[in-house]
Amino acid sequence: GESVGLHLPTLSVQEGDNSIINCAYSNSASDYFIWYKQESGKGPQFIIDIRSNMDKRQGQRVTVLLNKTVKHLSLQIAATQPGDSAVYFCAENLKTSYDKVIFGPGTSLSVIP
Amino acid sequence: KAGVTQTPRYLIKTRGQQVTLSCSPISGHRSVSWYQQTPGQGLQFLFEYFSETQRNKGNFPGRFSGRQFSNSRSEMNVSTLELGDSALYLCASSLVGGLNQPQHFGDGTRLSIL
Numbered sequence: 001g002e003s004v005g006l007h008l009p010t011l012s013v014q015e016g017d018n019s020i021i022n023c024a025y026s027n028s029a030s031d032y033f034i035w036y037k038q039e040s041g042k043g044p045q046f047i048i049d050i051r052s053n054m055d056k057r058q059g060q061r062v063t064v065l066l067n068k069t070v071k072h073l074s075l076q077i078a079a080t081q082p083g084d085s086a087v088y089f090c091a092e093n094l095k096t097s098y099d100k101v102i103f104g105p106g107t108s109l110s111v112i113p
Numbered sequence: 114k115a116g117v118t119q120t121p122r123y124l125i126k127t128r129g130q131q132v133t134l135s136c137s138p139i140s141g142h143r144s145v146s147w148y149q150q151t152p153g154q155g156l157q158f159l160f161e162y163f164s165e166t167q168r169n170k171g172n173f174p175g176r177f178s179g180r181q182f183s184n185s186r187s188e189m190n191v192s193t194l195e196l197g198d199s200a201l202y203l204c205a206s207s208l209v210g211g212l213n214q215p216q217h218f219g220d221g222t223r224l225s226i227l
Contacts, residue, residue: 041220044203089155093212100171101158103155
């Protein structure tokens with residue numbers, strides 16, 4: 001079936017360390033990928049995106065890597081801060097007769113001060 | 114600039130009833146999409162509206178429907194409510210139609226079915 005899955009449901013990191021959150025997707029037809037951060041009681045917040053014609057994209061303290069060969073997506077957060085504690089979702093845009101976005105199950109990131 | 118506004122924030126209904134949720138997008142945004150979030154199924158895409166037309170849709174039954182008005186505000190309706198419809202319903206907006214762009218989410222409507 002169609003799915004986007006995360007390898008690690010929970011991740012704890014020390015403040016100041018780098019975090020890596022991984023995501024596997026199963027649809028070669030997906031052309032757009034995005035990472036969202038969701039804090040408790042709030043809606044998801046856009047972090048960074050990448051299109052299928054790219055392998056890497058960098059933002060402020062965040063980097064997204066796309067490996068189309070093995071259908072793998074990762075989010076790297078540099079110098080993780082307590083404010084980064086949240087649930088992180090990857091999502092893919094699958095183009096069929098309709099476009100639809102498919103989300104991964106989410107990874108809970110906890111930053112230890 | 115105000116963000117995406119969803120009303121109400123909380124709602125309690127009983128099985129068999131119907132419910133309407135409202136979403137006001139960011140000013141200038143013309144696309145509105147809806148999502149369901151549950152602990153068991155996670156985040157799932159319902160549908161997207163652009164220029165008052167449903168443009169894209171997910172795999173939900175016909176009990177779930179929506180519409181968009183000329184001012185881009187959107188409503189989602191769920192008929193014949195079931196216990197499994199208890200969820201956080203999220204609305205998101207974007208400048209133009211299509212899901213291959215960042216979506217700006219509201220904080221959701223928490224729907225509980227008794």
